[in-house]
């Protein structure tokens with residue numbers, strides 16, 4: 001046998017994927033999973049559509065405006081590249097997309113990771129190099145390295161009348177607690193300082209699998225909101241709970257916040273406070289006793305920060321119902337609040353539930369709502385002046401930095417603007433003395 005005198009063949013260039021991720025943090029987690037899988041197979045990420053072998057657009061179909069944004073992102077990808085795979089919530093209604101863009105390579109629905117990957121294989125086969133370890137053990141993160149979203153379930157068992165997510169994503173499917181905890185542990189080992197727990201309905205975690213136990217470390221852990229929160233609280237990272245509804249069993253988790261095991265923060269989208277509107281919205285949880293429940297939580301954990309979102313101008317919303325909401329928001333004194341004008345979503349039951357509220361009335365109610373909340377926010381923010389708060393640094397430029405206290409989630413809440421004598425680094429947790437506040441942000445110096 002003679003050795004070949006030919007030079008080795010040049011390594012085949014790795015195929016490149018350009019990726020657009022639209023929508024909520026849950027969709028972002030889907031994007032990360034798809035990318036982790038593709039990176040493991042040797043695909044690379046392209047910065048621009050025109051240099052990529054294929055473009056994947058992970059769409060959002062929650063509101064009509066989100067659909068329009070998704071369609072425009074698909075249009076852009078088609079114009080700049082032409083080889084496009086569509087996935088995500090809008091992919092559950094392929095006809096609508098195909099009608100506009102008949103030449104797409106594939107359209108797959110939400111959570112259809114395997115179909116997306118199969119479509120990519122068909123469009124451009126992987127050039128896998130088994131000797132290279134292409135993926136960091138914690139997977140590919142689209143969020144900065146110091147925080148990460150942790151998705152604990154898919155789908156939703158509720159049927160809120162303004163929402164079509166259950167028809168797009170199906171009923172609740174919870175991940176075993178052991179899987180979630182292993183992922184969380186890997187993330188923390190890789191340097192993640194804050195875990196943001198997301199799902200459609202975090203407090204319903206495990207209902208579908210009857211809270212089944214699964215092994216983690218040397219023990220069995222139940223797939224239950226409390227058990228998961230308690231175990232996550234042992235990992236040494238900030239743990240922030242999103243999309244929690246005011247079910248009675250949420251009460252059990254508040255002491256974990258009071259003890260500093262998880263952050264004293266609840267993202268609880270309440271949507272309204274008028275019992276009649278809540279009934280028409282068919283919201284989960286015991287919504288009519290919200291104030292009482294919140295009051296009790298604050299007795300146990302006075303530090304608790306609650307963020308919520310509300311919809312004004314729901315079909316048939318009367319002035320009296322809106323006034324109920326205004327009174328409620330003044331009494332509840334929530335730390336962070338978002339307000340949206342009702343927008344009909346194609347296929348949602350709510351669209352036919354009452355007379356539509358005219359656009360100018362919706363806008364006026366939103367303005368009044370935000371004004372009422374602004375007064376609450378300013379007062380709560382001012383109460384933080386003089387306090388020393390731990391702050392997680394999100395961005396730093398030498399001795400000037402921006403970060404978040406435990407009361408603020410990334411992207412949706414406020415920022416702490418910091419000056420410091422020593423240089424700060426992204427991912428550091430520093431103590432900041434708060435010197436000034438406005439309705440959204442805090443300002444202070446590192447001590």
Ligand code: SF4
Nearest residue numbers: 156158160163165200
């Ligand atoms: S809880 Fe309601 S709004 Fe949230 S995903 Fe489920 S059905 Fe939609």
